[in-house]
Amino acid sequence: METDAPLATATETLTLAQWFSPAFPVGAFAYSHGLEWAIDSGSVSDCAAAQAWIAQVLEHGTGWNDVLFLAASYRAEDEIAVQEVDAIARAFAASKERLKESNLQGAAFCKAVSALSAFTIEGLSYPVAVGCASRYANLPLELTAQMYVQSFLSNLVSVAMRLIPLGQSDGQSLIRDLTPLCIKIAETALLHNLDHLSSTTFLADIAAMKHETQYSRTFRT
Numbered sequence: 001m002e003t004d005a006p007l008a009t010a011t012e013t014l015t016l017a018q019w020f021s022p023a024f025p026v027g028a029f030a031y032s033h034g035l036e037w038a039i040d041s042g043s044v045s046d047c048a049a050a051q052a053w054i055a056q057v058l059e060h061g062t063g064w065n066d067v068l069f070l071a072a073s074y075r076a077e078d079e080i081a082v083q084e085v086d087a088i089a090r091a092f093a094a095s096k097e098r099l100k101e102s103n104l105q106g107a108a109f110c111k112a113v114s115a116l117s118a119f120t121i122e123g124l125s126y127p128v129a130v131g132c133a134s135r136y137a138n139l140p141l142e143l144t145a146q147m148y149v150q151s152f153l154s155n156l157v158s159v160a161m162r163l164i165p166l167g168q169s170d171g172q173s174l175i176r177d178l179t180p181l182c183i184k185i186a187e188t189a190l191l192h193n194l195d196h197l198s199s200t201t202f203l204a205d206i207a208a209m210k211h212e213t214q215y216s217r218t219f220r221t
Helices: 010-019 035-040 047-060 062-075 079-091 096-116 126-136 141-163 168-189 202-211
Strands: none
Touching: 010 126, 010 141, 035 047, 035 141, 035 202, 047 062, 047 141, 047 168, 047 202, 062 079, 062 126, 062 141, 062 168, 079 096, 079 126, 096 126, 096 202, 126 141, 141 168
């Protein structure tokens, strides 16, 4: 972990804030990561259940693994290594919709960042694309990882706010209460590598699979 790295500059911090803003054109708002099915089926029906579900996805599922992929691509020695990380990231998707979510957001992120930057990235899944772009832009890895996970958290909470539905206060309280977990996940994952990929969020994986054939859907995944 880059514990000896200097503090992020205002420009670096605001660049990451732009990348992970809801206004940045990756289309994150269109994906529920299977949470739509969980809510429709009654598995997640109130604020407490939403917090428990999201916390598990962050700590024991996609949140943890995405930071490992992000860090591996950031630290990759060359383009071949990046492609190897990307192949593993795609193979680790638990369902067709999970793969589509990562691929389409990755493609959109690559396009948007390349248009704004002096470098070009393309054809990468979302966490791998973020890791590569952060390295090319000389952005701090730890802050990138923290803000990536917090952005993922915010998107899942927005799904719960719309579908359960949760009120604005409950939704913002969820983000506040789970933000320390985002920091913990980022800090811990950066001490590990792809040998520590793991997922025990079986219900979330099943929810993503069930969503593929859900009769009425608001979200793409």
